[in-house]
Amino acid sequence: MARSRPPFHRLTSAERRLWEAYPTGAWVDLREGHEVDPSSGGPWGSKGMWGRSRVVRAEVISALVLDRGVGGSARVPGVRLAGARIIGDLNLSDATIEAKVHLLDCHIAGTVSLNDARTRGVRLRRCDILRFRASRATIDGLLDLDGSTVHAGVRLDNAHVTGQLRLSGTRVGTPGEAPYREPGADPSEAASWNGPEGSEEPRTWESVALWAGGLAVDGSAFLRDMRATGGLRLIGARFSSGLYLQGAVVTADGTPAVHADHMQAAAAELGAGFTAHGTVRLRGARIDGVLSFHGSVLRARGRVLHLSHMQADELILLPESIEGEVNLGYSRFGVLFDRPDSYPGDVRLNGLTYESLRGPATLADRLSWLRRDPGGYLPQPYEQLAAYYRRIGHEPDARRVLLARQRARRRTLRVPGRLWGRLLDGLVGYGYRPWLAGLWAALLLATGTAIFTQWPPHQIGLDESRHFNAFVYTLDLLVPVSVFEQRGAWEPAGWTQWLANGLIAAGWILATALIAGASRLLRPSNAP
Structure with missing residues (x-):
């Protein structure tokens, strides 16, 4: 099959090299031995490193991957480009792309858009990008943004990744931040990055760094050491092989740090240095393995962990530091592994069920745990704890828990009931101390x-x-x-x-x- 002719009158030297290499998928490396920070690729960058010889227009890349007539080689075609300054928006929305796209150490001053596209693996590693969009996209293979910086947010809502999702070491901002513009661009166009009035993007998007509601990832999702200035929105997302956020730092302002209601995952690791400045919310989530906060740092005004109505085989709640209220109401855990200082503030426990408790907590610690519920006296948490002690053969402890329940209930009664309760307590311990x-x-x-x-x-x-x-x-x-x-x-x-x-x-x-x-x-x- 004959190679298509470039649909451009003039190509830069970098573009011509890329055009020639595309049919075989060969690498085009424009770094020339220089270790260049892609974030310096704007007009303020060094002309010696980011001059015209390293400029590639985004429309040239689009023309390559969308031109099915380009071929003639036994090798798989693809864009493999390193050290380029890519100008313009790389718009591949609604396309079916057979070629791989692999960009390394590139500066992309525009938006990368894969909305509603179907493509093979996409790798943008250690790149500097204005915004990345792949709403409703299907990516057959790996979606890799490891080490990249995305200034105005990543959008993956309702996308499907058949391989792994990799955002390890990625730095992600929000659309509400100042946009990254090409030299000579009209400043009034900045508003378009935040969604013009009447657009489909809600204003909530402005404070969300990763918008991935309904995302499905068949492999693992690695977000280790990510730095997000804005929340992670993972409502209804599915991670068939687990979600891993060790070492990630998420700083949210006016929105949950992690909003993952009804998320499904084989495992969820939010420990080993994971830091959240804002609420971590997993209401109604289902974790088929371990949900771990071991070694995490959790801070929020008000509620720091909202884990109500969820299921997990094991919850490891052993944070290095935690500030705020914890809500475990109406959740079901096979194993709850915690310690007394896991709950520095209020803890909501009504409806919580568990098969086993682990951790260095005495009976006195557990009774203090029950008394921290801001809802006041609620019988179910006491009955659940007593049932657990009976199940493991600690009948005396179960009786002490039930006695504590009656004493807590007594404080909710009127004066005659309180007097009669004190008499019963003093004479026979409500029957638990005959x-x-x-x-x-x-x-x-x-x-x-x-x-x-x-x-x-x-x-x-x-x-x-x-x-x-x-x-x-x-x-x-x-x-x-x-x-x-x-x-x-x-x-x-x-x-x-x-x-x-x-x-x-x-x-x-x-x-x-x-x-x-x-x-x-x-x-x-x-x-x-």
Whole structure:
């Protein structure tokens, strides 16, 4: 097949070299041994390094990859270009591209657009780019922006990457930042980078560095050591082989640092130096493996972690530093691995379920954990913790948790309920400490026995001879129903009559408390 002729009257030397190399996919390296920072490629850059000999127009690259008549070689055609200053917008939207595009150490002062395109792997490594767009694109292979700087945001909403997504070491700004313009461009055109009035881009986009709602990545997504000035929007995204953000720093202003509601991933690593200045929100997400915040730094005003209504096989919440509220409400975790200082502020736990707890936390730490819920007393967190202790065979700890639940509930009652609750607590520990009733009974029995031995009552019926036993008499007073027939046979005199009546009342109170406590103890844990 004959090679197409260039559709341009004049090509720069760099463009001509690229045109000749394209059919074989050979590299065109314009760096000439210089280690050039692509961010210096604008008009303020050194002319010696970024002169006309290194200029390639974006429309030339577009013409190459979109011209299917270019061929004639057994090798796969492609654009492989290093060290070029690319001017203009590289617009490949709506195209089907068979050739690979690999740019290295290039300065791209315009927008790279792959919206609605279908293409093979795209690699823009260590490049300096105004903006990258690939909304609804299908990329068969690798999408690689490792080490690049994208000044006005990356947009991948509803895109599909069949290979890996790589943004490791990438620096990403937001469309709200000052745009990068070609020399001589009309300053009034700057507004177009932020979405003109009436455009399809919502103004929220201005504060988002990576907009990737609905993104599907069949391989792994590596965002390690990324620096994002703006949020990462990953709502509904799917990462079949995991999302990895170790060492990334995300600084968001007025928007969540990570907004990943309903995200699905095989694993999500947000630890090992991951830093978020803003809320990390994964409401309704599903992680089939581990969600890790081990060694992360998390700071936000108000809520720092919003992990409600989500599922994960294991949540590792061991941050190096954390500031703000944590919300784990209505989530399900197989394993929750944390420590007491994982929750420096409020923590919402209502509806949270877990199979196992790990970490250096004592029972006192766990009870303090439950008391930090800003919603006040809620029974479910206590019942869940007690069920966990019972499941692992720690019945005494489970009883202590349920006793703490009753004490927390008591603070929500009116005065009569609080008084009755204090009485139940003091006498039998709401039924979870029944041995207290035995102590009270023993104390009253000993007191009554000692006093009635010193001041015995008078016999009522003098026609028969009876022997008085102070211990049996006191025991008969304490039992709600007379068993030993001592009450009717002896009558205390003077102040001891008040003691006898007090022992009878105490016996009824103890019996009532034991019955009430037993009913609480035997009631199913899910009862109101």
